[in-house]
Amino acid sequence: MTAYVHNGIEFDLDGDFADAVGVVWSWTGEWSPAAEPMLRSDAPLMALPLPDIDHYHGPLIPIRRKASPLKASPAFVASQAAGYVESDTEFAARIGGRS
Numbered sequence: 001m002t003a004y005v006h007n008g009i010e011f012d013l014d015g016d017f018a019d020a021v022g023v024v025w026s027w028t029g030e031w032s033p034a035a036e037p038m039l040r041s042d043a044p045l046m047a048l049p050l051p052d053i054d055h056y057h058g059p060l061i062p063i064r065r066k067a068s069p070l071k072a073s074p075a076f077v078a079s080q081a082a083g084y085v086e087s088d089t090e091f092a093a094r095i096g097g098r099s
Contacts, residue, residue, distance in 0.1 A: 011060070019058060019060060023057065024042045025041050034049070
């Protein structure tokens, strides 16, 4: 974890942040001359210091990292192979949804 404290709030720079309107910001790995982390948005703009983004576009909200995919248990795989688990199409047909 690469931490940076701004206004008493610790930011984990290894994650992404969303601003008040939903723009996603990520740390570039670079620092400003004032030793502030430089962030770049998902829009094609230049990198800006985190304190500036937090002030003008904030608050910056950490985006939860995606969990690593779970491995199916052997029991689930066996029940699926035995036909005890419905496919999405079978489930939708059973509940009267799209098939």
